[in-house]
Amino acid sequence: MFTIRHLIKSARDVIPVVIAALFLTASAYAQSDPLPSWNDTGPKQAIVSFVERVSKQGSTDFVLEPERIAVFDNDGTLWVEHPMYTQLAFALDRVKTLAPQHPEWKSVQPFKAVLDGDMKTLAASGEKGLLELIMVTHAGMTTEDxxxxxxxxxxxxxxxxFKRPYTELVYQPMVELLSYLRANGFKTYIVSGGGVEFMRPWTEKVYGVPPEQVIGSSIKTEFKMQDDMPTLRRLPEVNFIDDKAGKPVGINQEIGRRPIAAFGNSDGDLEMLQWTTMAGAPARLGMLVHHTDAEREYAYDRKTDFGRLDKALDAAAITGWTVVDMKNDWKQIFKN
Structure with a gap:
C-alpha cells in the first residue's frame, strides 16, 4: 500500500533532484547570457532583438555577414572621459616630461598653464590651445617611438x-557587447575623435579590436630614411579630425560600407549615428550611453566640457535611438 511514509520518502528523494535541476538551469542561463553585466531592461532587449533579427537566416531583416558593420566611439562610450579625455591627460604629462628641453614654456601659453597646474587658463585656451599641446607633444618622433x-x-x-590604470577603466557592459556582436558575425570598428595612433597600441588587447579597425584623428607623417632604416616621422600638422561630421567621412574612407549599428555618447557622435541609422533598410541600431551614475562613475550630459550630450540626446527622442541609462541599465560599470 502506498502510505504517507512512502510519500515522505519520495519527496525526500525528489527534492534534491528538483533543486539540482533548478540550479543547473539557472547556471546554464547565466552562462548563455551574452550580456551578463546588463540589466534586463529596454536597451539590452533592443540589442538582443536587433542582433537576432539581422543574423538569423530566414528573418526579413537578415543581413549578410560582410554587411554587419558596427562602429563605436571610444571616449565616454568604451572607457572613461572624465575628468578629462585620457589622451589630454597623456598630453599634459608629456608637457611636463619635455619641459626641461623647453625653458620658454614657463612663459608661453598654453604650456605655462599646464606647468602651473592652471586648468582654468588651459580650458580658456580652447580648441586652439589644446590642439597646440597635441601637436607639440605627439610629433617630432617616429611612429614606433x-x-x-x-x-x-x-x-x-x-x-x-579610481587610482587604476586607464585601460582598466573600460566599461564591462560594452566589452561584452563588442564580443556579442563579433560572435554573431559583426565586424566591430572604433571611430573616435581621439588620436588613431594613441589608440592602436592597446585596443586589440583591451577591446578585441585590431589596429586596422581603429579610425581616429591623425597628424601628418612623412617617410624618411634614418640611419639607413625606413621610418615614418610624425609632423606637427593636422591630417584629419575624426569628430562630428568627420566621422561619417572617416567611416566611408576607411571601411567603405555604411554601418548598420552605431554606439556613441556625445554630440560628437551625432553625425555618425545619423549616417548609420537614417538610411532605410536593412534594420539599423543607434545607441547612446548616457552618464547618469555619479556614484559608480560620473553623471553629466548637457553641461560639460568633455562629452557633452545635448543635441544628440534631443535627436534620440525623434529618431528612436536607444539611450542607455548607466545607473539603471548596467549591473556594473568596470570589470572587478
Whole structure:
C-alpha cells in the first residue's frame, strides 16, 4: 500500500533532484547570457532583438555577414572621459616630461598653464590651445617611438579618482557587447575623435579590436630614411579630425560600407549615428550611453566640457535611438 511514509520518502528523494535541476538551469542561463553585466531592461532587449533579427537566416531583416558593420566611439562610450579625455591627460604629462628641453614654456601659453597646474587658463585656451599641446607633444618622433611612449605611459599612469590604470577603466557592459556582436558575425570598428595612433597600441588587447579597425584623428607623417632604416616621422600638422561630421567621412574612407549599428555618447557622435541609422533598410541600431551614475562613475550630459550630450540626446527622442541609462541599465560599470 502506498502510505504517507512512502510519500515522505519520495519527496525526500525528489527534492534534491528538483533543486539540482533548478540550479543547473539557472547556471546554464547565466552562462548563455551574452550580456551578463546588463540589466534586463529596454536597451539590452533592443540589442538582443536587433542582433537576432539581422543574423538569423530566414528573418526579413537578415543581413549578410560582410554587411554587419558596427562602429563605436571610444571616449565616454568604451572607457572613461572624465575628468578629462585620457589622451589630454597623456598630453599634459608629456608637457611636463619635455619641459626641461623647453625653458620658454614657463612663459608661453598654453604650456605655462599646464606647468602651473592652471586648468582654468588651459580650458580658456580652447580648441586652439589644446590642439597646440597635441601637436607639440605627439610629433617630432617616429611612429614606433610614439607607440612606445604611449604604451609606457599607459603602464604607469593612474586615473586620479579610481587610482587604476586607464585601460582598466573600460566599461564591462560594452566589452561584452563588442564580443556579442563579433560572435554573431559583426565586424566591430572604433571611430573616435581621439588620436588613431594613441589608440592602436592597446585596443586589440583591451577591446578585441585590431589596429586596422581603429579610425581616429591623425597628424601628418612623412617617410624618411634614418640611419639607413625606413621610418615614418610624425609632423606637427593636422591630417584629419575624426569628430562630428568627420566621422561619417572617416567611416566611408576607411571601411567603405555604411554601418548598420552605431554606439556613441556625445554630440560628437551625432553625425555618425545619423549616417548609420537614417538610411532605410536593412534594420539599423543607434545607441547612446548616457552618464547618469555619479556614484559608480560620473553623471553629466548637457553641461560639460568633455562629452557633452545635448543635441544628440534631443535627436534620440525623434529618431528612436536607444539611450542607455548607466545607473539603471548596467549591473556594473568596470570589470572587478
Amino acid at each position: 610614439f607607440q612606445k611612449v604611449v604604451t609606457d605611459w599607459l603602464s604607469t599612469a593612474r586615473d586620479p579618482r
